[in-house]
Amino acid sequence: MAVREVVVWPDDRLRQASVEIKEIDASVRELYQDLVDSMYAENGLGIAALQIGDPRRMFIVEPKLAGKAAEDRPVAFINPEIVLVSDEQQDSEEGCLSFPDIYIKVKRPMTAKVRAMGMDGQMFELEGSGLLARCLLHEHDHLTGKLLVDFVGPLKRQMIKKKLSKLKDDAA
Numbered sequence: 600m601a602v603r604e605v606v607v608w609p610d611d612r613l614r615q616a617s618v619e620i621k622e623i624d625a626s627v628r629e630l631y632q633d634l635v636d637s638m639y640a641e642n643g644l645g646i647a648a649l650q651i652g653d654p655r656r657m658f659i660v661e662p663k664l665a666g667k668a669a670e671d672r673p674v675a676f677i678n679p680e681i682v683l684v685s686d687e688q689q690d691s692e693e694g695c696l697s698f699p700d701i702y703i704k705v706k707r708p709m710t711a712k713v714r715a716m717g718m719d720g721q722m723f724e725l726e727g728s729g730l731l732a733r734c735l736l737h738e739h740d741h742l743t744g745k746l747l748v749d750f751v752g753p754l755k756r757q758m759i760k761k762k763l764s765k766l767k768d769d770a771a
């Protein structure tokens with residue numbers, strides 16, 4: 600198990616094409632554990648493999664948010680697909696581990712249903728609304744290379760870039 604460094608925008612690795620996972624082997628189990636460790640280290644609600652620099656098509660969501668008990672393992676979504684979204688929308692601020700301390704208002708469907716493979720190799724579907732729908736859609740966006748900054752105009756994007764590079768300088 601290992602906490603991996605979370606890749607921060609505008610790192611190009613966040614824009615890589617994601618690669619389908621064919622089977623749940625030891626390296627996928629290792630990736631899962633690294634995602635779990637890295638998400639908990641950063642107090643995230645979810646994290647995608649691209650955010651720790653791995654292009655495989657997988658994200659995880661914190662168990663309570665995904666409808667499990669708090670002590671359960673985070674839920675893995677392997678090769679996920681969004682199969683349904685509601686017409687009804689929600690509009691609230693969204694954060695991302697790849698954009699530390701940045702919150703952006705993003706309009707999203709109120710409800711979303713995802714189909715994915717779990718760590719047991721079985722396909723499953725999960726439907727969520729409110730924050731869970733937002734989280735599922737956000738993490739799925741990562742796997743298509745879409746990021747929070749794609750929801751804002753060029754001026755705001757410039758401001759975010761400045762803020763993040765200042766954070767980086769301060770940390771150095």
Ligand SMILES: [Zn+2]
Pocket residue numbers: 694695696697737738741
């Ligand atoms: Zn994110």
